[in-house]
Amino acid sequence: MDKKKMKKDLWMEGRWIDFWTINHLLSGISAGSLLYLMGISLGWSFFISSVLFLGWEIIEFVSKIESPINQIVDLVADFLGYGIFYTFYYLLGKPFDPIVVFIIVLSFVILEGWEFYTWRLRVKDSQQLQN
Numbered sequence: 001m002d003k004k005k006m007k008k009d010l011w012m013e014g015r016w017i018d019f020w021t022i023n024h025l026l027s028g029i030s031a032g033s034l035l036y037l038m039g040i041s042l043g044w045s046f047f048i049s050s051v052l053f054l055g056w057e058i059i060e061f062v063s064k065i066e067s068p069i070n071q072i073v074d075l076v077a078d079f080l081g082y083g084i085f086y087t088f089y090y091l092l093g094k095p096f097d098p099i100v101v102f103i104i105v106l107s108f109v110i111l112e113g114w115e116f117y118t119w120r121l122r123v124k125d126s127q128q129l130q131n
Helices: 003-010 020-037 042-063 070-090 098-130
Strands: none
Touching: 020 042, 020 070, 020 098, 042 070
């Protein structure tokens, strides 16, 4: 298997869990942490995060991007990430240092960019096969 194909396959949609699940976990931590740092209350933070998580999965559902079971797992990962944020900030009273939040958000953004790039390669490949 060539390296280009392997990079694309790494991000392929799985039935239950796939490499994208990591980003859903990071998105939950990022959303909670960033909203906390912006001074938004826990209730509003949870509401805003929930709208973002559910909104994204609705877009994927309408676009038929992935299987419904994978979308449920993605939401579980999003809320698990938010739960990690909640545990550290509210239950343990040990909020992440802003540099840690920066690293988590940066990791999320880098992985998202990489995922998008490989998705574009797969779309391009499938279009070439159809022509």
